[in-house]
Amino acid sequence: MYGETQPIEAEALLEKANAMIAEHEDYFVGLEATEVGQNGNILVFRGNYFLDEQGLPTSKSTTVFNVFKFLALQLSAQYHLKQ
Numbered sequence: 001m002y003g004e005t006q007p008i009e010a011e012a013l014l015e016k017a018n019a020m021i022a023e024h025e026d027y028f029v030g031l032e033a034t035e036v037g038q039n040g041n042i043l044v045f046r047g048n049y050f051l052d053e054q055g056l057p058t059s060k061s062t063t064v065f066n067v068f069k070f071l072a073l074q075l076s077a078q079y080h081l082k083q
Helices: 010-023 059-076
Strands: 006-008 036-040 040-045 079-081
Touching: 006 010, 010 036, 010 059, 010 079, 036 079, 040 059, 040 079, 059 079
Parallel strands: 006 079
Antiparallel strands: 036 040
């Protein structure tokens, strides 16, 4: 089902993801992946999306979305979550 990807524990994957986030050009303090799930062959990262008081996206929300998308593309090609 996962092709050529390696199995990895969620905690280890979050460590790798957060290291990549810290090196990303769009990084800002507080940007962090706190959860990861598997949806088919795609890894889905979650964390604070920095919504406003009404629950609407802010400029930081767009950055978080784009960085999590980057992680999904990069890491889904290499890993899948251990069952």
